[in-house]
Amino acid sequence: MIETMTKKPRVRFAPSPTGLLHVGSARAALFNWLYARHTGGTFLVRIEDTDLERSTEEATRQILESLEWLGLTPDEPVQYQAKRAHIHRAYLERLLESGHAYRCYCPKEKLDELREQARAEGRIFAYRREMFPDDEARKLEAAGAPFVIRFRAPVGGITAFDDIVYGHIEVENDTIGDFVIARADGTPLYNFTNVVDDIDMGITLICRGEDHVPNTPKQIMIYRALGVEPPQFAHLPLILGPDKQKLSKRHGATGVTEFREMGILPEALVNYLALLGWAPPEAEFDEVMPLEELIARFSLERVSKSPAVFDHEKLLWMNGVYIRRSPRDRIEALVRERLARRWPEIESPSFQPPNPLLTRDPWLRGIIELAIERSRTLADFPDQLAYFFERPESYDEKATKKFLSSPAQVAQLEHTAKILGDAWEQACTQANPAKADADALEHWCEAMEKPLREWAENENVKFGNVAQPVRLAVTGRTASPPLFHVLWFLGRDETLYRIHACAQWARARMKNK
């Protein structure tokens, strides 16, 4: 243990490209990366594409892209296992020569039979060379029959290792038996290629999912047969869905690209994932932890042993915090992309916002700003801001009943439109948000609010009963950013138009009843 400390740490993330980068894998990548950054070591990526049946280039591309998006980029060029076949072959040869591996001619039928028999007797099935007669094997060999290559596992005794997360784990060698390391077509298998590549790449610590625990003793046997000291191991508990089953597609989003599409920020996902199954040494700490802090405090020793349920709600909360804390320019750029997807005209040079006093960029910046503290994902913004781009097609049903179901109420709404219209110019002379600093908008809002409030007081109606109908008329909804901010970005004409259109609609509605 001490001697490994003297070597510069080298860790790797080794996904098999059979699908999207799953959040479970992403977390494994993250923990490796954090470990490397914390220890000043090297983080590598190796694509394990030896299973040609299931591996695709598209998956490789996606995985690499997701890693990059998360900021988990390797310190050396990405390795592809399929391109390392010559190295695997050389090591295989070594094992064959030293007698640590042998050609196994035992036919599949015989294996199935042995397996069946072991199960019937309540034993674990562990193949041994002795189970197939030598002379028969020689006959098949002479006849050029197909064979697999098996690793000759030690007979008797135990293989043990000290997992950084799980502690001491030991397994009886006889429960493992002689396992296959190369297929009949000559291609090597995971347990073998993995070890060879990790040796060749100088890996000092292997951190991967808990599902690999059973592979570890086999791999340790191979290290020893090759005369190499095995690296350290750290296995990570699995991520579960709300039903406590292994997290899978049927639980909803599980791929990193899906989270990206949902409008999750990479730093929020990283932060959330880091805290799933790991906690810093402090008893109390701010869970929104910048990357530097994460790196500084990270240690595999503090990884939890038990599987964790993925809590989507908490991720959304954390993402909201990151949206609010991110530099405005960054959020603005990201949101603009999404707004443009839905309303492509905003990127046209001739785009004119509804408030003619404003040009596009300050207008966009302004409305985006209004939605920031109301959004948990980037995808929330377009929904949040839709009424700035489209006139309301309908009005909230309950609010209509409450605020616009009598001629008096509609008349009141129209009267507020008059007050607003009259106040507009004057408010602009007091403080013009179009040309002045940040507080100008606040002052303008106050100037707009004042006459409306005074009128409400005189009429003896609560201000809320004045503001809500206007909000309903201009947005169609009962919830929005502060009313006067909304009105400003809508502009005078659009505001008045919408109020009158709504009043008309409300009257027609009453008639039809």
Place this chain on the structure above:
RNA sequence: GCCCGGUUCGUCUAGCGGUCUAGGACAUCGCCCUCUCACGGCGAAGAUCACGGGUUCGAAUCCCGUACCGGGUACCA
């Protein structure tokens, strides 16, 4: 079946023999702020520490058993 693990509020976790009448975060509920929503602030509720035995003056913390959950049991990774 067999092998290997795991088990603290609904969820993520702190806890490594006395400081625990178990701490924090998300979610929930209430209050405050308030033109609505949100943000923010304050507060409440929520865990007989899976269960049963030990060890000990003393156990969420150590040991054993049981239950439940998970992983593995491939010529997948």
